[in-house]
Amino acid sequence: MTTDQLGDQQSVSFTVAKDDLSSALAWVARSLPSKASQPILRGVLIEATDEGLQLSGFDREVSTKVRVSADVAEPGRILVAGRLASNIIGALPDKPVRIDFDGTKVLVNCGSSHFELPAMTIDDYPVLPEFPPVAGTLDPYLFSEVISQVAVAAGRDDTLPMLTGIRMEIDGEHLVLAATDRFxxxxxxxxxxxxxxxxxxxxxxxxxxxxxxxxxxDSTGEPVEIALDTDPSSGGSRLLGIATNDRRSTTRLIDADFPKFRPLLPKQNTSLASVEIAPLLDAIRRVSLVTEGNSQIRMAFEDGGLTISGGGSDIGVAEEQLPCAFVGEPLVIAFNPGYLKDGLGAIHTDRVVFGFTQPSRPAILLPEPEDLPQPGPDGAFPTPETPFIYLLMPVRLPG
Incomplete structure (x- = not known):
């Protein structure tokens, strides 16, 4: 039965496992806008066919689509308020859910629970974009790790759209992802x-x-498909698709120029430090208790140790010392503690390597390589080659 035929149906009836429907609704609803210029864009489209259910959402920027097995008695389509439906289905008992549509109302029955919801007008619901051709695949766990490491540095100011995105460069078998908020x-x-x-x-x-x-x-272990829709007139891609198992989503790309970031990455450092991440994070959290908001914490690096301090006479002061493997010129540098914790949280090794040039210049945070590099003829230490690098601007020290 085609989508056009589905639109002609005046009634819909199906029964579905509660957990399957709840998971699918929650996934689609989370991408729906809480405030939309058109109320219809807050809806989830449910299409029932002989093959089961397909749930879709679309806000004209991001589309989502997921398939669910169901016992369909009467095929058809209904449009319901997405977040409300998700909240209701999520709160139902763990029993089969029966949903019926009589042309005006959506009836939800599960055990002794009964809900009656108004159906949204389906005629003006926008057509979802076609899923683009698949460009390649990536392990799902690696995909999640890579995105979480990079997204933490993306900007949140919508007035600077080029900073709210993740730049992805594809070159054969290699991907490079980058994000920055200027700090x-x-x-x-x-x-x-x-x-x-x-x-x-x-x-x-x-x-x-x-x-x-x-x-x-989904944690099924199936590879993530990354799909691209290329616009020949612009020479670039305008739509990205991501699919795994029974879930597919598309997003419109940002039409802006990402800053040139490679010149910002230092090729050599005047000093390097290796610190265990877990105790460092604990120390930062404690010292931050006497800082105002996201005020700075100071880090003094020298041979054999690291001293972390923060606060002032009006609030109180705190200081902690940690063991640290350090080579190069001692220095004192200050960071925003929130940005520092984000960087440390994105590094998935037991220890982090800091690379410094001078206290007023950005520092780098890296997963610890097997061996720290030796100084070159000029006494500088080359930046170790690692798959992840986090560049962090320092905070100006008083005086």
Whole structure:
């Protein structure tokens, strides 16, 4: 039965497992706008066919589509308020859910629970974009890790759209992802399985959408399909698709120029420090108790140790000392504690390596390599080659 035929049905009836419907509704509803210029865009479209259910959402920027097994007695289509439906189904007992549509009302029955919801007008619901051709695949756990590492540095100011995205560079088997909000920069390189060896593209993807998609992936272990819709007139891609198992989503790309970030990454450092991450995070949290808001914490690095301090005479002061493997010129540098914790949380090794040039210049945070590099003839330490790098601007020290 086609979609056009579905639109002619005046009644719909199906029974579905509560957990399956709840999971699908929650996934679609989370991408719907809480405030929309058109109320119809807050709806979830449910299409019932002999093959089961398909749930869809679309706000003209992001589309989502998921399939669910169901016992369909009467095929057809209904449109319901997405977040309300998700909340209701999520609160139902763990029993089969029967949903009936009589042309005006949606009736939800589950055990002794009964709900009657108004159906939204389906005629003006926008057509979802076609899923683009698949450009390649990536392991789902690696996909989630990569996106979470980079998205943390993306900007949240919608007046600067170029900073709210994640830049993805595709060059054959290699992906480079980067994000920055001007105060920090995160860059991750990863290999994937491209659909063709000579594929090449540069994309700017909304970071919030990509991060939400990565967090909500099915844990089936199936590869994540990354799809691109290329606009020949612009020479670039305008739509990104992500699919895994029975879930598919698309997002419109950001039409803006991402800052040139590679010149910002230092090739050498005057000093390097290696610190265990878990105790460092604990120390930062404690010292931050006497800082105002996101005020600075100071870090003094020297041979054999690190001293973390913060606060002032009006609030109180705190200081902690940690063991630290350090080489190079001692220095005192200050950071925003929130940005520092974000960077440390994105590094998935037991220890972090800091690279410094001078206290007023950005520092780098890296996963610890097997061996720290030796100084060159000029006494500088080359930046270790790692798949992830987090560049962090320091806070100006008083005086």
């Amino acid at each position: 920090r920069l995160a860059v991750r390189t990863v290999d994937w399985a491209p659909a063709r060896a000579d594929i090449s593209a540069e994309l700017l993807i909304p970071a919030r959408t990509l991060a939400d998609t990565a967090r909500s992936l």
